[in-house]
Amino acid sequence: MRTTTFTRTRIVSLVVLAAIFVVLALLPTFYHGYWITEITDILRYAVLTVGWVIFSGPTGYMSLATAAFFGLGFYIAAVFNGPLPFVLVIIISGAIAFIVAMLVGALTLRLRGVYFAIFTFALVLLVNSVVLEVERLVTGTRGRFVEQESTNVAYWAMLIVFAFTLVCAVAIRRSRYGLALQSIGEYEEAAAHSGINVVRTKVLIFATSAFFMGMAGAIIATRRSYIDPGIAFNMNTSFLPVLMAMFGGMGNLVGPVVGAAVFTYLGDYLLSHIPDLFMLIFGVVLILAILFMPNGIIGLAQQAWRKIRGGGGKQLESEPEGGRRAPAGR
Amino acid sequence: MHLLEGEQVTKHFGGLAAVADVDFYVDEGEILGLIGPNGAGKTTLFNLISAALSPTHGKISYKGREITGLAPHQICRLGIARTFQTVKIFPHVPVVRNVMVGSLFGTGRRTSEGEALKKAEAALDFVDLTPLRDVPAGDLTLANQKRLEVARALATDPHLLLLDELMAGLTHTEITEAMGDIGQIRGRGITVIMIEHVMHAIMGTCDRIIVLDHGRKIAEGTPAEIAVNQQVIECYLGQDTSGDEEDAGS
Numbered sequence: 001m002r003t004t005t006f007t008r009t010r011i012v013s014l015v016v017l018a019a020i021f022v023v024l025a026l027l028p029t030f031y032h033g034y035w036i037t038e039i040t041d042i043l044r045y046a047v048l049t050v051g052w053v054i055f056s057g058p059t060g061y062m063s064l065a066t067a068a069f070f071g072l073g074f075y076i077a078a079v080f081n082g083p084l085p086f087v088l089v090i091i092i093s094g095a096i097a098f099i100v101a102m103l104v105g106a107l108t109l110r111l112r113g114v115y116f117a118i119f120t121f122a123l124v125l126l127v128n129s130v131v132l133e134v135e136r137l138v139t140g141t142r143g144r145f146v147e148q149e150s151t152n153v154a155y156w157a158m159l160i161v162f163a164f165t166l167v168c169a170v171a172i173r174r175s176r177y178g179l180a181l182q183s184i185g186e187y188e189e190a191a192a193h194s195g196i197n198v199v200r201t202k203v204l205i206f207a208t209s210a211f212f213m214g215m216a217g218a219i220i221a222t223r224r225s226y227i228d229p230g231i232a233f234n235m236n237t238s239f240l241p242v243l244m245a246m247f248g249g250m251g252n253l254v255g256p257v258v259g260a261a262v263f264t265y266l267g268d269y270l271l272s273h274i275p276d277l278f279m280l281i282f283g284v285v286l287i288l289a290i291l292f293m294p295n296g297i298i299g300l301a302q303q304a305w306r307k308i309r310g311g312g313g314k315q316l317e318s319e320p321e322g323g324r325r326a327p328a329g330r
Numbered sequence: 331m332h333l334l335e336g337e338q339v340t341k342h343f344g345g346l347a348a349v350a351d352v353d354f355y356v357d358e359g360e361i362l363g364l365i366g367p368n369g370a371g372k373t374t375l376f377n378l379i380s381a382a383l384s385p386t387h388g389k390i391s392y393k394g395r396e397i398t399g400l401a402p403h404q405i406c407r408l409g410i411a412r413t414f415q416t417v418k419i420f421p422h423v424p425v426v427r428n429v430m431v432g433s434l435f436g437t438g439r440r441t442s443e444g445e446a447l448k449k450a451e452a453a454l455d456f457v458d459l460t461p462l463r464d465v466p467a468g469d470l471t472l473a474n475q476k477r478l479e480v481a482r483a484l485a486t487d488p489h490l491l492l493l494d495e496l497m498a499g500l501t502h503t504e505i506t507e508a509m510g511d512i513g514q515i516r517g518r519g520i521t522v523i524m525i526e527h528v529m530h531a532i533m534g535t536c537d538r539i540i541v542l543d544h545g546r547k548i549a550e551g552t553p554a555e556i557a558v559n560q561q562v563i564e565c566y567l568g569q570d571t572s573g574d575e576e577d578a579g580s
């Protein structure tokens with residue numbers, strides 16, 4: 001949307017980004033260890049968080065449906081991986097999550113505020129119990145075994161899905177949809193009366209974000225040998241991306257990624273070292289983050305950077321002259 | 331055929347008939363005034379035309395086609411744009427991009443971003459907001475936010491523009507300028523319906539006036555006719571020197 005000005009900083013950041021991806025892509029060829037799994041997990045949450053931010057960031061519609069779409073992908077992988085090639089399974093998972101999100105979105109996106117959040121929360125429980133019932137009645141099973149993929153294959157798959165998610169997120173932000181979503185978030189009524197088809201826009205982008213979540217679910221499922229609905233539709237999958245996005249900041253897309261990385265690592269670290277205090281410390285960190293970093297860790301970093309550089313940066317000190325001014329008095 | 335026509339348009343809120351059996355029309359090129367005491371149903375009528383609300387019964391047609399039942403964005407794309415009594419802007423979005431929302435989505439044609447930007451800039455120029463184009467809209471003064479709403483509406487290429495109390499809260503000078511703007515808007519071939527409490531502005535700008543009271547149309551005519559209409563004087567004009575109270579600057 002903005003005219004792409006290839007400034008030096010822009011080129012530098014693109015080169016840095018490309019370098020990071022190359023290093024990450026080559027990592028398993030010279031390193032075999034704990035970090036492959038850890039980075040897969042970080043990328044999983046990065047996909048979920050960026051996916052969540054694509055829709056909920058600009059619109060302010062707080063979706064708690066992430067676990068439903070992730071879980072659907074998870075289950076589809078359990079059923080189809082093996083009979084179908086892994087790549088196809090990932091794409092099908094995304095597509096089914098997309099379709100379900102379209103249907104759900106058409107029903108729920110007329111709801112506003114807390115009603116929307118509650119409905120999407122209920123959706124996770126609903127999908128969970130539907131899957132549970134289908135298993136009980138149709139297949140007579142509870143849970144199933146999964147055709148596993150190797151650590152490296154899952155890692156690469158997640159890296160590709162992450163790159164894809166990030167590229168799409170940037171593209172959406174810069175497209176006309178970016179402006180449409182932002183204006184919906186700022187004043188939905190005005191957006192509608194200015195010609196934006198708000199329902200269609202919301203449903204489409206909500207479903208697009210579900211696509212990425214479904215793909216992430218399919219990949220993570222193949223890291224396990226056995227899954228059941230309780231694992232697939234774990235509510236934490238809905239809450240964590242929200243917290244990670246808040247922690248990182250939603251002003252740009254670096255925030256959600258950094259938030260996902262920090263929180264995933266912190267969570268895994270706490271869980272393995274002090275499992276008893278895990279939730280407590282996690283909660284305290286989050287509350288502090290929300291209280292003292294309203295724009296997330298990236299917002300904080302930008303603020304610090306501005307201080308170091310001196311001056312107010314881009315902030316406008318006052319409204320520049322313009323518009324018509326009436327003379328004082330009458 | 332009238333440009334816009336309403337037949338027995340009615341809106342109930344619970345037991346309250348906010349708009350009751352109102353017949354109205356506006357012809358191409360006209361400036362129609364809509365006046366009446368607070369709570370008369372003026373804004374509700376705009377909400378019905380622009381599909382923010384759907385009528386309890388009655389029917390509204392635009393260019394001979396019934397438009398009741400359409401969505402707000404469809405009404406806008408057909409060529410009916412509006413502003414709001416309480417401004418509704420996108421506060422964190424730069425001024426020029428506020429207007430671009432209109433030119434990008436509201437014209438009813440597929441518009442490229444370059445074209446939308448040009449159109450937005452032209453609209454901003456018309457309302458004299460060009461120097462503030464990159465400022466977040468929330469930082470503007472109320473008067474400028476109202477201009478921004480006009481620019482956003484104009485950027486949708488409307489045939490019919492609904493202005494809801496554009497002049498409320500403006501100073502005398504600003505009101506005079508706004509009156510000039512409305513004349514220029516008509517000069518571009520845009521038909522205008524304006525709700526206003528500022529009497530001298532209404533009387534000086536409109537070709538025809540409709541008076542609402544308690545949801546009903548109680549009078550209709552030229553400004554000269556309305557000014558001497560006994561019923562209008564009793565329930566509205568007589569009650570105060572209304573315009574001069576309303577327009578005290580903010």
Ligand SMILES: Nc1ncnc2c1ncn2[C@@H]1O[C@H](COP(=O)(O)OP(=O)(O)OP(=O)(O)O)[C@@H](O)[C@H]1O
Pocket residue numbers: 343346348366367368369370371372373374375415
């Ligand atoms: N969404 C709504 N729900 C319930 N009642 C409403 C709604 N909108 C308007 N009303 C009521 O309908 C009546 C007409 O309101 P409306 O806003 O149309 O008046 P108005 O003529 O624009 O008045 P004002 O000059 O004060 O702007 C009022 O009694 C108002 O309280």
Ligand SMILES: [Mg+2]
Pocket residue numbers: 372373374415
């Ligand atoms: Mg009103």
